[in-house]
Amino acid sequence: MPGALARHKVTPAYGAAGEATLDLHNYVEGLLGCLDELQQNGHLTGITDIVLSSQWHSIVALDNNGAALTPVIPWVDTRSVAAAVGSDFDEHAFHARTGAWLHRLYWTRRIPWLRSLISPAAYAGLPDLVLERLTGVRVTSVSIASGTGTLDLASGTYDDEALAVAGVSAAALPPIVPTGWTGALSAEYARRWPGLVGVPIHPPTGDGAASNVGTGGYDESTAAVTVGTSAAVRVVHPIEDAPELPWELWRYRVDDKRAVTGMAFSAAGNLHAWLTGVLRLQDPEPFDVEIGSSRVVAIPFQAGTRPPDTVPSGSGVFFGLSFDDTAADLLAASLQGASLEVDRGLRLLDGLFGRPLEVVLGGGGIDASAWWRRCLTATFARPTTTCSEPEVGARGAAAVALGLSPAPGGETQKPVAAEAERVDLLRPRYEALRALAVQAAPQLKNPGELL
Incomplete structure (x- = not known):
């Protein structure tokens, strides 16, 4: 049972063309504000591990410097473009290998849509960017990566055919770290939350x-x-x-x-x-x-x-x-x-x-x-x-x-x-x-x- 809870409500902005977006800055600042609240009430002492549970399927387009070019696009957003695949594409074999379909939930459809509008250099999910904000390192877990629809489930690495459908290389996506990987709180937050200095931060797990x-x-x-x-x-x-x-x-x-x-x-x-x-x-x-x-x-x-x-x-x-x-x-x-x-x-x-x-x-x-x-x-x-x-x-x-x-x-x-x-x-x-x-x-x- 949790000893304390802090909440920050976040509501997507909806549009008539199927838009559903989250403001990345407000989302992350709200999360950091929850930690501030816990700190103020004396709940950030004696912490041994920091863990994250986060939504699957979100995506943010990034520029060459890692800055966000788009808001967070969650699963409920319905915008996409049709998948460009050849007549020899076997979606049943693809589904068996990746656990996903060619559906707009997944990056195989999201990335081509984003590339039709702007010219991103890289892509990341919301949990990847939250982890980066806390640790200074942009990586993803095998759990979060599986929700992108681009993972070979058996190997735990990005799937070559999925990357080809998306039109990107693995270098444009966050590197996948093993479950045992941990990061540390960046120096930026050491004074803000001294009780969390040196506490291992584990890679996120998909919410489901x-x-x-x-x-x-x-x-x-x-x-x-x-x-x-x-x-x-x-x-x-x-x-x-x-x-x-x-x-x-x-x-x-x-x-x-x-x-x-x-x-x-x-x-x-x-x-x-x-x-x-x-x-x-x-x-x-x-x-x-x-x-x-x-x-x-x-x-x-x-x-x-x-x-x-x-x-x-x-x-x-x-x-x-x-x-x-x-x-x-x-x-x-x-x-x-x-x-x-x-x-x-x-x-x-x-x-x-x-x-x-x-x-x-x-x-x-x-x-x-x-x-x-x-x-x-x-x-x-x-x-x-x-x-x-x-x-x-x-x-x-x-x-x-x-x-x-x-x-x-x-x-x-x-x-x-x-x-x-x-x-x-x-x-x-x-x-x-x-x-x-x-x-x-x-x-x-x-x-x-x-x-």
Whole structure:
């Protein structure tokens, strides 16, 4: 459990052409301000290690001097250009090797787009630049590099074909350091935070990998379901002899020896927040609605689907509405739909690892909703254990850096038989209506434009 927390809220700036950017200076200064706050309150003494958990997929274009030419471009930004590949390009082989698709999330699409606008000399992700600000050294971890879509997962080095698609050499990207690498606080900050002088600073861990480990899903026996703004279900496993990657799943790296395989979903905590606001719900928990109720079925495609599916945002659907349905019915149906989407990923992972996986739950959405925890448990039709620590990313980054295996520490919940039975009866109807929603949605010719 953390002894102290300091927060600085950062909100992307959005634009009509799909822009979503973060101000790099304000972001980094906000982070440094959090350290100042901890220093002022006496919390930067006795620190033995500094660890970082950070978002995957961000990119910043840099000039010859390492100065930023662009704001931070995070995963939610939808701008890109079509991938320029030959007819002999095998995306299935590329996906198996890199764990990524040719999607605008990744640098294989971002870099050509940026080069069409400006003339960068180099590129880095937000965590790389934060680490550089603290240590004076621009490097990246194998975990963060895997989220760029340019990493050969097996070797832990940049992939030649991915670099060719992006149109850059490895020299334009941050060097990849091993998991055991540590940096030191630069002299610039020695007076500012004297308690951190000489404390080793570990390379960042991608937030999804860190959240998995921090929740308690750190080996191939356990799937971690995390619910924040979006949601994901993932399994951490050795990179050596990793099972063949299905086309529907992505795979990134945790550290030098482990990978994380999973599926992500665009509608989760954002769906809950949107509905409670739109419906003006005083109680954000639909306790009066039975889990697995088939009266209303919600297909939670408000933010579309993640690759490789091709459903764009604005495709959410409610089926079976009647005049006696309430706001709570709509909220319950939406949370049930999101649960069934996560269950699709869990079942794929069950099949990949050859057995029903144990399940641990974590994240702000899990912590905030007892009804949703019960719904997920009934949908998965197996016990779930909730992580007792809400800051799963920070906890996981520390565990990766220090070689720890934290237990979830929270309560284990068994599925209620009647609820699990109702969900099982609902599932065929949900799948049939989901197929209708996919058919009715405008299918993108270029899946790389998906949110």
